[in-house]
Amino acid sequence: MVVASEARGTFDFVVAANRLPVDRVTEADGTSRWQASPGGLVTAMDAVMQGQSAAWVGWAGDPGEDVAPFDRDGIRLHPIVLTADEVRGYYEGFSNETLWPLYHDVIVPPRYRRSWWASYQRVNTRFAEAIAKVAAPGATVWIHDYQLQLVPALLRALRSDLRIGWFNHIPFPPVELFGQLPWRRAVLRGLLGADFLGFQRSNDAANFTRACHQLLGTSSSGDTITWSGAEDGLIGAEPRRTRTATVPISIDFRSMDELARTPEVRRRAREIRASLGNPQTVLLGIDRLDYTKGIRHRLRAISELFGDGAIAAPEVTLLQIATPSRERVSAYQDLRSQVDGQVGRINGDHSGIGATAVHYLHHSYPKEEMAALFQAADVLLVTPLRDGMNLVAKEYVASRWDGGGALVLSEFTGAAQELSQAFLCNPHDIAGLKETILAAMREEPASARKRMLAMRRRVRSHDVHAWARHYLSALEAAPQKPNRR
Incomplete structure (x- = not known):
């Protein structure tokens, strides 16, 4: 049955993100098809959008390609065109x-270019215009992440009847750092066009509120920010009230748990350990190759542990997987060179024939292989210098249906606020990080199992579906009712 608004080419629920939830795959014969993108956001939104009149607005992934809107699994996908310059x-x-x-x-210095800001404004305007066209009267719109911070106010100016929410998947910085941004007020005004703003951590929501107070002169009561907006033509002179709250994202626990239990994954986990020489302890790191992930700090700690004689190959080995990321950005090119060099030095100093200290792999893996890697690892090292959440930590917990394994987790992740039973660490403190890794390796099995089972209960009860429900309930309860058309 076609919903009335959908029959008119508009939809009651619209998601907007930098990318569509699909990737183009080219077959051997040259034909192409769309397949679902990996990641928790796609999983969560799919569950929310199924069974209702829904559309997703985002970039298809190829510069200059003008893809017509198309339907996939009952959801209308509305591609945004981006030129190579954009x-x-x-x-x-x-x-x-x-x-x-x-x-x-x-962690690395930001670069401020007026031409980049102009491009950001143009693309955010294009997103807002596309959303305005596909949203039915009174529709709910959920905008995602830092690439689209201007869209809420731009969309509000076009469609005051909409219920607009925005969620930040990354940290929001203290005003002392955010204040560096030359266009700081414009970004804050853009976000205040939303009815509800969701953040990963309580500190992020507090940082945003404080930035609004200091840079825009807003007032607040509880979790609601009030701003007159009289100077801003985008959202008019009427006072606006925007609610902020902490809504930490999660994973599809059931799916990951079921996958990890399959005979194929369990067999593959044994094969991975055997390929590593069946060491007593497998340390595992799985990260995007990003300077925020603390890979260099982790490798330094591992190098010192080998150098101190606290660990030795082949009894202990580190398997470090670094997924390629933003390879055209210079900071990431430099990071890859530095990590390659660190791994080479560790292996040169501490590996022997048939006894490799660090196995380093620079590519991505499908979810089945990830589940097997989690099963094979005795200790997962998650040591970002700053991270909005870090879903790898939660995926590891969900994969350990056997109650085994140990999680070393940076206190600077959003996950640390939920997974307090992990071995928490400050990755900047190399001596402390070394001690934490050794503590995780040496924990008594009964105590380690108790930690893991407690974390599994948390992730099971606060999964990605609960996150989406919580967010949408908060958006619906936001204080300012839209002007219905």
């Missing part, structure tokens, strides 16, 4: 060389 300016430039480092504690 990919460089809006995405690689402003999103990933300006905002990403700024929002991650300036």
